[in-house]
Amino acid sequence: MRDERLGKLARLLVEYSIGAGEGDQVVVSGGVAAEPLIKEVYRRLLGVGAVPIPQVALPGVQEIFFQHAKDHHYEKTPPVLRALYEGADAFISIMAPKNTKALAAVDPKKQQALGKRDKALQEIVLGKDRWALTLFPTDALAQESEMSLEGYEEFVFAAMALDEDDPVRYWREKAGEQGRLIERLEKADEIRMTGPGTDLTLSVKGRKFLNGDGKKNMPCGEVFTGPVEDSAEGEVFFGIPVAVGGREVSGVRLRFEGGKVVESSAEKGQEYLNAMLDADEGSRYLGELGIGTNYGIPRATKNILFDEKLGGTVHLAVGRSYAETGGTNDSSVHWDLICDLREGGELYADGELLQKSGEFLGYDFG
Amino acid sequence: MRDERLGKLARLLVEYSIGAGEGDQVVVSGGVAAEPLIKEVYRRLLGVGAVPIPQVALPGVQEIFFQHAKDHHYEKTPPVLRALYEGADAFISIMAPKNTKALAAVDPKKQQALGKRDKALQEIVLGKDRWALTLFPTDALAQESEMSLEGYEEFVFAAMALDEDDPVRYWREKAGEQGRLIERLEKADEIRMTGPGTDLTLSVKGRKFLNGDGKKNMPCGEVFTGPVEDSAEGEVFFGIPVAVGGREVSGVRLRFEGGKVVESSAEKGQEYLNAMLDADEGSRYLGELGIGTNYGIPRATKNILFDEKLGGTVHLAVGRSYAETGGTNDSSVHWDLICDLREGGELYADGELLQKSGEFLGYDFG
Numbered sequence A, B: 001m002r003d004e005r006l007g008k009l010a011r012l013l014v015e016y017s018i019g020a021g022e023g024d025q026v027v028v029s030g031g032v033a034a035e036p037l038i039k040e041v042y043r044r045l046l047g048v049g050a051v052p053i054p055q056v057a058l059p060g061v062q063e064i065f066f067q068h069a070k071d072h073h074y075e076k077t078p079p080v081l082r083a084l085y086e087g088a089d090a091f092i093s094i095m096a097p098k099n100t101k102a103l104a105a106v107d108p109k110k111q112q113a114l115g116k117r118d119k120a121l122q123e124i125v126l127g128k129d130r131w132a133l134t135l136f137p138t139d140a141l142a143q144e145s146e147m148s149l150e151g152y153e154e155f156v157f158a159a160m161a162l163d164e165d166d167p168v169r170y171w172r173e174k175a176g177e178q179g180r181l182i183e184r185l186e187k188a189d190e191i192r193m194t195g196p197g198t199d200l201t202l203s204v205k206g207r208k209f210l211n212g213d214g215k216k217n218m219p220c221g222e223v224f225t226g227p228v229e230d231s232a233e234g235e236v237f238f239g240i241p242v243a244v245g246g247r248e249v250s251g252v253r254l255r256f257e258g259g260k261v262v263e264s265s266a267e268k269g270q271e272y273l274n275a276m277l278d279a280d281e282g283s284r285y286l287g288e289l290g291i292g293t294n295y296g297i298p299r300a301t302k303n304i305l306f307d308e309k310l311g312g313t314v315h316l317a318v319g320r321s322y323a324e325t326g327g328t329n330d331s332s333v334h335w336d337l338i339c340d341l342r343e344g345g346e347l348y349a350d351g352e353l354l355q356k357s358g359e360f361l362g363y364d365f366g
Helices: A004-017 A032-047 A061-068 A079-087 A108-117 A119-128 A139-144 A149-159 A167-187 A270-277 B004-017 B032-047 B061-068 B079-087 B108-117 B119-128 B139-144 B149-159 B167-187 B270-277
Strands: A025-031 A051-057 A090-095 A131-135 A190-195 A198-203 A210-212 A222-225 A233-238 A242-244 A247-249 A252-257 A260-265 A286-292 A313-319 A334-340 A346-349 A352-356 B025-031 B051-057 B090-095 B131-135 B190-195 B198-203 B210-212 B222-225 B233-238 B242-244 B247-249 B252-257 B260-265 B286-292 B313-319 B334-340 B346-349 B352-356
Touching: A004 A032, A004 A090, A004 A131, A004 A167, A025 A032, A025 A079, A025 B079, A032 A051, A032 A090, A032 B032, A032 B061, A051 B051, A061 A108, A061 B032, A079 A119, A079 B025, A079 B079, A090 A119, A108 A119, A119 A131, A139 A149, A167 A210, A167 A222, A167 A346, A190 A334, A233 A334, A242 A334, A247 A270, A260 A270, A270 A313, A286 A334, B004 B032, B004 B090, B004 B131, B004 B167, B025 B032, B025 B079, B032 B051, B032 B090, B061 B108, B079 B119, B090 B119, B108 B119, B119 B131, B139 B149, B167 B210, B167 B222, B167 B346, B190 B334, B233 B334, B242 B334, B247 B270, B260 B270, B270 B313, B286 B334
Parallel strands: A025 A051, A025 A090, A090 A131, B025 B051, B025 B090, B090 B131
Antiparallel strands: A190 A198, A190 A346, A198 A233, A210 A222, A222 A286, A233 A252, A242 A247, A252 A260, A286 A313, A313 A334, A346 A352, B190 B198, B190 B346, B198 B233, B210 B222, B222 B286, B233 B252, B242 B247, B252 B260, B286 B313, B313 B334, B346 B352
């Protein structure tokens, strides 16, 4: 049984995202539950002459690692894995959890230690710049999103524009329109957003906006930059709940002065919020301002890959900025929080209204 | 849910077979269906401080390869895979097919080409000499064996002696008894076997017998050598059907003169038999004489990993011999055929009766 839309997704990943060609060794990693998509990607890679290297993760193995690993297991990435990453030309990663809460009982310190151990792998992937991250709908993700599996499949494939005859053209066109928006934003000094509980200004002067065109993330649809570090003034209410590290944080309010968070509260997850903000020097400053442009996503589902792209929302990340944007904030934290502007919100660039109640004025994102 | 016997099997593989220790990078390869055993092995490896590197195969991916691979895909093992094998310290491979006939429609030439491409990988594994091959019971294997899954599990675990309190000790003791048998066999010049349709003599003068002690194969229980290449005289009937390359061959009769097959017939699979014997110079000469010692296997199941170990059978392979035995026959073929001595058969070493109707005289293999 093959869903035509998976074939389209495979084409997006293989041809549009990483531009695979003859002889390219492409690591395709994902959970067992992603089997149908892994196979489509495998087939498509062979078709363009590339060499697929599947790395399939069994559910439950990570839990066993955290239960039984010894200290030295956290010290060094296995050299053969490192060699695999170093030798590969491109990477396609597919999220497909069988249980989104499988790591709920794991000591976060262990998770951090493993993340730190394998930071070098991540840097190899980012350094090669040919990578794509996507998601395959599973019952676990559907459940987390409070949908049936079938309903969630429709949701996911719509967000990726897989019902379009030619999704590659769709994403190219979206990237073109985002380019127009970026031109406007890069001319601006000051961005202001207002809405229920929100009135925040910040400077993007001299900063570069990046075009989330669907090559690195699928789905995509966002433009983002690193705001000037000491510029944020005012307050913002993040109305969209986020799942992070196996828990939920919602109803976050932050007040900024001179770019720094000086007041904070959360309806749920206050402790986690405090821990994040107090992590280090940079964790009370913004590392990212992102503007979602994906109107194929009807609502938030506690999955950051989708929620931050939601048309009519703006996301701000406390912590580390992306160097390519010109942002200079350094931190061990990069945590995205999402502000919903769809109910009476407004977004301005140097006083010009760009978006009202979540709808762009003069830009067409379908 | 954890079956205690899988824990014992994992211990056999990790501690007894490959002797894994701190820092050893161990490639654990197997089909998705082997998930419970892969996890037990993963846990045990972490427990001894080793570094498990799971390589999980999705069912159906091989078929996609044979359908869509281009010529250049058959030319070179992907360098990152080669690096993975070169960097690893030991290998545990678990057969667990979801469909034993999945490759039935594949052109055997393609299978041969892939085998040839990846011969270097096999040589790396053999060269490191720390490898183990085993099997995890699946419905497909049970079906091929004409048993229920539960019945087949009992069959498999009994053959591996996993109901013993200490299977490691069991296999050490079996290896000891096999060592006694080898001492006798290595003193002999001539081996003779007789039975219905069988009266064959061959020389093992100066050849070394290897002790199948359960380290490389689980289950195990055999001693084997490479007979003197020009010595086989007489005829032999192989009463046990073999599954090979997705088909069945049974009722094979061979007549030898001066070591060479001069007459051959098969009740089923005659064409395949002819093709094998005509493959090259060495494919009409014997590369192996093996004697099964596993009496925990009650009957043949068309699976060579089990059938060749069956107590009361002798197997002969046409084609390539194992260099460690002193055998010198070279061929692209190494094909095991199994002769059943349990119904009135006899096995002699220099005229001394060693086995009658499948039962050893003076050797205790339980």
